[in-house]
Amino acid sequence: MPTYTIEFLVVGLGVFMLLWEAFAAPKNKAKLALIGAAGLTVALVLLLMNMCCGCGMDVPAWMSRFYTTEGYAMFFKAFALVSTIIVLLMSYDFRSVLNRYTSNDNSCSNTGEFYTLPIFACAGLMWMASATDLVSIFVSLELVTITFYIMVAYMRRNVGSLEAGVKYLILGALSTGFLVYGIAWLYGAMGTTDLKVIAETLSPSSGWTNYPPLAEFADPSRHYALLFGLSLIILSLGFKVGAAPMQLWIPDVYQGAPTPITAFLSVASKAAGFGVAIAILTPFINSIEYGAKVKMILVVLAAATLLYGNLSALAQTNFKRLLAYSSIAHAGFMIMGMAAGAVEFVMIYLVTYLIMTFAAFFILGLVRVQDDSDEISAFDGLAKRNPHLGLAMTIIMAGMAGVPLTAGFVGKLLMFTAAIGSVPMIVIIIAIISAAAGFYYYFKIIRAIYWHVPKTDKPLEVPCISKIAIIILTVATILVGVIPNIAENIVKFSL
């Protein structure tokens, strides 16, 4: 089966489920999440089969202008599918909170769309991974973003969720504006929106002769136009991945959004942002003319992001907000890796980040459902209420902090390895301070789990799906930490 049909399959699945929900909804609408996850698993299996046999990679001529299966596309497609499947499973166990905030009688009557929207976002993310033209990037990005506007504000009877939705909408629209405006300037300067052509034109070997309009590149005004357009695009990508100074939306939106959606935002959406950033920026980083400039912008972004994310996380008392700042901090590390040109290391980092973040959100979701709180204090005495869950959370937090022999350390090690020698020493020092600060705020959770007295003695029940997911993700955190080859081979396999 050709790879490009898998996106159609995913969209078809979404449409089918919407219709089904409208005309023949099951009594318990949360079941839609399971069906969606099953459907996406089929899509994932098809994708993996294609990757294994290397077949179905051909793209018909009418699509090839906008679509590719080469490069990092397959990795980010699989990444989007895996994240969406996990998010849907997480939504299933999160249903009681969702019901409470969507209807007056705690019924599931208004939650149907919630379980189908992630599928559309997934289709957008997959297309984005394959997009080779600024226009198709923009369109797929919009499909993802607009779906997210709805999902973030989905708990309509919850003020926090609404507030998050409005903030995300306004700032998201602003960043979209930046992106379109930047694309327009880039088009004005280069005469094309095709990234392949842009890459060829900018490549050092071409000598500016490949593409007719660029013969006029000697004209400095075009040069500035290109740089201006590029910086606007970087700004809007910075918004996507949560890089300072475009990170302001993250804490509020992450805190207000339903927990599975927060997880989705912080993993899949961020990864897609990095995927697009790699696709757009790589030609510029590789060019002689712009390489140093783009790298410098990235280095500054990385330093600011690391500082902001880690220092703000120190004072947080709300765990969801803490994870929001931590996601900014992780983005800072990955931007540092990008600035060093280590794209594959960034992808390994993303794999480790997916494992740990989803595990943390699974546990947070459980606590939210049963204690109705996202505060760190809700984790007080978790070790007494459920020792196994407490241990899992300890491992996850140690991983996030980057304690060796966990997945998180592998990621940080790779970023430092890449950065030393290719980014300025001051940024590395900032990264060290940030990583040390990370120990403080992640260990705050461990402290709450073991040192503090629980408010209730009520044991924390873990539903079946969450239990399996948490066990798998926790074991993966350690396995990848001890044998980093696992994560590396996943990335290599997808290339």
Next chain:
Amino acid sequence: MLLALILIPILAAVGIYFGAPARLTALGAAVANIVVAIIAIMANSVFSVEVMSSLEINLSLGFAKDGISIVMLLLAVIVTFAAVFSGSAPEGREKLWFSSILLISAGAIGAFISRDLFFFFAFHELALIPTFLMIGMLGRGDRKEVAWKTTIYLAFGSMVLLVGLLMVVNDIGSFSMDALRPIAAEQQNTVALLLIIGFGTLVSLFPFHSWAAPAYASAPAPVAMLHAGVLKKFGLYGLIVVGYKVAPDGMAHWLPLLLVLLLCNIIWVGLITINQKRVDLMLGNSSVMHMGYIFLAIAALVDNGSSFAMQAAVLLMFAHGISIAMSFCLADRIEAKTGSLELNQLGGLAKAAPTLAFLFGLVGMASIGLPGLANFAGEIMVFFSGFEGWEPADGLGAVQIATIIAIWGVVISAVYMLRAFRHIFQGDTSSRTEDATDLGVCEKIPAILLAVILLVVGIYPNSILQFLP
């Protein structure tokens, strides 16, 4: 074989978590590890498996030719056994207690037998979380604050260290510790400083020492024994097998700074130690102070490059590891018998507990450096190594002057140790010491084991030195 050394304690910890009898399993694992360690050393086994191909990281374990890792491994398994044996877990917390001890031990063993910088660093860090939890949950006094302070200090030190190590890897192009060689000259100074600060923080080098004494005072006895006795030696081990190897000129560049800092460790912290009013704080500070001597041996190694200085450092590391572990073990017993560690609340304990008094006196003498005990052999070698290859015609160099000043540390040790002994065991009995009982059979075993080792190594230092060519 070598992998088993790490896996036995980890698997035992997992087993304990899932309900195996805690004390028995832990003891079994500790004994098994001693046996396995001896076999592995005799067989000189190696183990290697690749875990990350793009950076060429291997999980490779083995003993370097310089033999330091053999001595450190012996120290680790012996102290682990004593730590598991001594002290008693609080009611209902046996799982956490014993699995933490085993995990700390696994981390220390792993760090000492790794032949790859990645795992060398990683295994040491593995011990951080159980230490944090143990101090924070089962410690004494301001345990939470102390646990925080310790963790942040150690995490910061580790991060600095990590960057230093990565710069080394970047230059050499391999994580393998067998490939270590002097790096490019222009980087040596930076790397050496990073390594001195990084490793130094982990070994409580002045001025990064203030975490150590409160941490050891607050920590449950086995953790203090393992950390002060074994884990802390990681930093010194690292400075010798990594720092000196990759940046000999850089270390020489920072030698004056190192000398000043280590003298601060010996004299400054020594004077602080004299002022302590609690046994545990005194022991914690004394352990910080004694690190100064080992740094002095490293300074001598950098200065004159003699293998004698290296032997001195390693012998003293071993001797100090055993003696400080024994001290903390006995201090814990004193508290168990009398309910207090305040010097002015104790007195005359020797009447009620003569064995305890004898053993504490023995280890006190050892840490002062009485001939016939292991520490004496180490310290005397350190002082000699400062003058190794020195000709009177040269005049006194910085290292020689530092050595002469450092010798006064012995006097300081004598002051605080003898004073502590007098306050605890002699004089009039207090209400706390009147009804105290002497050590039971089980309590004697770890202390006597450590005491015998101190004596054997003291009388026949070659038992350790034979491993060091």
